Amino acid sequence: MNSLLHSAPPAFPITHIRASTSPPAHDSLAAASAGKPPRTPSRKLSASTTSKRKPKVQEDDYRSTLEALNSKGRFPRKSLGQHYMLDGSVNDELVAAANVKEGDTVLEIGPGTGSLTNVIVNAGATVLAIEKDPYMAALVRERFAGLGCVEVLEKDFTRFDLCAHMSSILPKETPTDGNSSLAKVVANIPFNISTDVVKQLLPMGDVFSEVVLLLQDEAALRLVGSSLDSSDYRPINIFVNFYSDPEYKIKVSRTSFFPQPKVDAAIVSFKLKQTVDYPRVSSIKSFFSMVNSAFNGKRKMLRKSLQHICSPSDIESALCAADLLPTSRPEELTLEDFVRLHNLLVKI
Numbered sequence: 001m002n003s004l005l006h007s008a009p010p011a012f013p014i015t016h017i018r019a020s021t022s023p024p025a026h027d028s029l030a031a032a033s034a035g036k037p038p039r040t041p042s043r044k045l046s047a048s049t050t051s052k053r054k055p056k057v058q059e060d061d062y063r064s065t066l067e068a069l070n071s072k073g074r075f076p077r078k079s080l081g082q083h084y085m086l087d088g089s090v091n092d093e094l095v096a097a098a099n100v101k102e103g104d105t106v107l108e109i110g111p112g113t114g115s116l117t118n119v120i121v122n123a124g125a126t127v128l129a130i131e132k133d134p135y136m137a138a139l140v141r142e143r144f145a146g147l148g149c150v151e152v153l154e155k156d157f158t159r160f161d162l163c164a165h166m167s168s169i170l171p172k173e174t175p176t177d178g179n180s181s182l183a184k185v186v187a188n189i190p191f192n193i194s195t196d197v198v199k200q201l202l203p204m205g206d207v208f209s210e211v212v213l214l215l216q217d218e219a220a221l222r223l224v225g226s227s228l229d230s231s232d233y234r235p236i237n238i239f240v241n242f243y244s245d246p247e248y249k250i251k252v253s254r255t256s257f258f259p260q261p262k263v264d265a266a267i268v269s270f271k272l273k274q275t276v277d278y279p280r281v282s283s284i285k286s287f288f289s290m291v292n293s294a295f296n297g298k299r300k301m302l303r304k305s306l307q308h309i310c311s312p313s314d315i316e317s318a319l320c321a322a323d324l325l326p327t328s329r330p331e332e333l334t335l336e337d338f339v340r341l342h343n344l345l346v347k348i
């Protein structure tokens with residue numbers, strides 16, 4: 001599932017972008033153009049700053065941002081998957097898919113120029129944005145400075161202690177107004193970290209209610225649509241369905257990005273399950289260890305590939321007790337089948 005595109009053209013053909021009608025909105029663009037990230041101290045989101053703020057509707061200025069970057073020779077970095085969204089309606093779709101509303105807390109991974117951040121803020125949410133590129137982190141921090149509802153952390157998401165940070169910003173108690181205290185994730189992520197992102201976020205149902213991502217289309221179809229007996233059916237499909245209810249929303253053409261990647265994208269939403277709704281297994285760790293072992297020998301029958309757990313005859317008995325054929329192979333088992341098999345095998 002990893003990687004794909006990042007073969008952006010060597011030059012930055014800004015002429016293919018419609019000229020912005022709005023002037024650069026902030027001084028940061030001047031700093032950006034000069035190649036120096038503006039130095040704005042990061043502010044912590046707090047109840048006092050978030051409740052008092054008045055959302056300020058900004059014109060989306062990402063085209064002018066790109067022009068400013070281009071004018072000083074700043075190239076989107078292939079290694080960071082910097083393919084910026086040019087189609088505002090895709091940002092609207094992402095935000096709508098997560099049903100972002102007033103008072104929500106939203107995690108955005110890779111805000112880039114802040115075009116999606118802007119739509120999330122305008123929906124009334126507070127945003128925690130994690131951006132690896134120091135230059136873009138400074139740019140987006142400056143863009144939303146003064147609103148009090150956007151915290152930008154200059155971090156590599158794949159190495160960030162998200163649980164610790166989220167527990168420091170989310171309320172400890174469930175709000176009495178009936179609203180959920182759970183946060184949401186809305187992000188146009190670099191395709192090359194999509195597996196890491198999905199693996200880190202999906203088991204966080206006690207922190208997030210929805211995760212809405214723009215993924216490479218092929219990866220999205222594999223994650224959400226891979227069915228039994230298909231060659232794409234993998235442990236990640238069991239993982240995704242164990243922790244969430246996934247939905248493929250819409251396909252997004254590669255022409256919506258700048259620079260244009262070699263592949264199309266898609267919006268996928270994952271409604272996260274709460275711990276109490278996970279399939280009942282005695283140990284999640286041993287469950288996924290069994291699933292991984294089963295797929296390690298993809299063409300092998302389970303009675304062979306699971307031999308390190310117990311004897312082939314015990315495995316055959318467990319398969320029969322789970323209403324499965326003794327000759328079953330991993331690609332023939334649903335999540336529920338794996339759960340039944342696991343719970344029988346660990347008892348043996």
Ligand SMILES: C[S@@+](CC[C@H](N)C(=O)[O-])C[C@H]1O[C@@H](n2cnc3c(N)ncnc32)[C@H](O)[C@@H]1O
Binds near residue numbers: 155
């Ligand atoms: C596909 S661009 C999307 C930018 C912006 N959200 C948009 O829609 O135009 C991906 C963004 O993620 C940032 N990024 C890349 N790797 C990252 C990582 N490991 N952690 C956090 N941000 C990352 C890039 O610098 C870039 O800004």
